[in-house]
Amino acid sequence: MLTDDFGLYFHIPFCQRRCGYCDFFSTEGKQKLLPDYMRTLIREVKMIGAAGERPRAGSVFLGGGTPSLIDPRQIANLMQEVRRAFRLSPDAEISLEANPGTVDFDRLALYRKAGINRLSLGVQSADDCELRMLERIHTFSGAERAFHDARRTGFTNVSLDLIYGLPGQTVPMWERTLDRVLSLSPNHLSLYALTLERGTRLARAVRRGGLPAPEEDAAADMYELAEEKLAEAGYRHYEISNWAKDGDGKTESEINGSTVAGISRFPKFACNHNLRYWLNLPYLGLGAGAHGCAANRRYANVYSVEKYIERMGTGRTRRFPLSPATTRSHIRAREGEIRETMWLGLRLTEAGVDREEYRRRFGEDYYDRFKKEIDSSLTGGLVEWTGEQEALRLTPRGRLLGNRVFQLFV
Ligand code: SF4
Structure with a gap:
């Protein structure tokens, strides 16, 4: 999962x-x-x-x-x-x-x-x-x-x-x-x-x-x-910079989501x-210079191999998900998480930001919150709805001008 x-x-x-x-x-x-x-x-x-x-x-x-x-x-x-x-x-x-x-x-x-x-x-x-x-x-x-x-x-x-x-x-x-x-x-x-x-x-x-x-x-x-x-x-363009071959497609349980126009949401x-x-889901970063985002924190480890080895040698314990090598960390507020979920999800060129998944996660509809930003991007031909407005994604033109759209949500 x-x-x-x-x-x-x-x-x-x-x-x-x-x-x-x-x-x-x-x-x-x-x-x-x-x-x-x-x-x-x-x-x-x-x-x-x-x-x-x-x-x-x-x-x-x-x-x-x-x-x-x-x-x-x-x-x-x-x-x-x-x-x-x-x-x-x-x-x-x-x-x-x-x-x-x-x-x-x-x-x-x-x-x-x-x-x-x-x-x-x-x-x-x-x-x-x-x-x-x-x-x-x-x-x-x-x-x-x-x-x-x-x-x-x-x-x-x-x-x-x-x-x-x-x-x-x-x-x-x-x-x-x-x-x-x-x-x-x-x-x-x-x-x-x-x-x-x-x-x-x-x-x-x-x-x-x-x-x-x-x-x-x-x-x-x-x-x-x-x-x-x-x-x-035969490659599917599933993210702005990434293409993948299909096979049988990922199963529903693997992606915890819906299908787009009858095809699996992501290629196999x-x-x-x-x-x-x-999808703005949690990950842990280990090693010198690694970044992580988990337990409502964004954090980064020290940017030096020698200092990483030295700091880890202190044996000092930190609360999950941090380690003695972490030098920067901040709480990720709900507003920040919402905005990240929008602009990161818009990188998913086929699937876009799934409206139902967002609703389950944040208890609101993103169109209510971002009506102005979404309407102006729709008018500019940079984003489009899939199916019955199930997900919002970039248009082919929007893929070339992605940063212009992402900035609206940052
Ligand atoms: S310097 Fe190292 S990390 Fe950078 S592109 Fe070359 S091989 Fe990759």
Whole structure:
């Protein structure tokens, strides 16, 4: 079930080499700290599990950073402790983000054996020149090899990440990447528009004129092309940046909700863990720089590997869901929760914000509360009702101008 348990997110802030466009919290060249970090993570699992009296968990996600730098035996140890400290659902989705440049057949086989059942590969592009510009450590043939190895080791749920709107990238170049990636037939695709983050090497290169600035219009054309091609290839566009293959579809009990126009509300290979974020359901964040939202609190752990290890070593106990590594936390008021539920839910491009589910959760109709915002977005052609006004969702135009709609609810 997505609703009466927690998603567990583990942040693994270690990378072999920093990519030129990335501003996520991660470190480079500190891999010797990984064994100690993993032992500390297990300490946090035990502590939070005990404080929450062995809570139920429905999904596990190891993100980063580069979780595929972790020795598979350490993942097996972590999973063993997760099962002891939490009541992990037998059909829990257990995802690992992997950099294609760090995995081979044997390693993937051991991850599978350790319980990982969903792999998310950071492919980013099928063009080696673009990969070099992004300062990725892999080539596209390396990514293809990693994908085939994943399939051969028994991963039946593989997602690929791509980035578009790169400096100098044209729509035909993007189309070639899409074609090559679609020929692999992954179960899930995440497509992100590049944002030039201040302070990154890529942003500096563009500012100094060493690379052309990405064009917003071209990125919008690439997004629309992806929408077309992925629909043709049988993927459902279930979230602004995410597409998934169907199978039999998720069952009603899994999603605790309704169907849209006779189809299951989410495609079978939608990422269960990330659906929790968009449905504004509770998740626990563990590890340095991890964020969580549970027991009516939003919180974040310290943004330093060394300080994380040090703080967790104090043995100080905190009330669930916090740990000694938590440095920021605030109560989430009802008004904030309502607004988040609206704008996060609007990211769900097919399903939108379910009116009945909202009514059950908050005891009111969202149209009563947000009549002005909804009417102006309907008039502007940015949102639409599904069926008999059962859910509100973005229109195709609204997907391109999502931030304009989200701002109304923030
Ligand atoms: S591997 Fe991922 S987290 Fe690490 S620097 Fe590259 S993009 Fe950032």
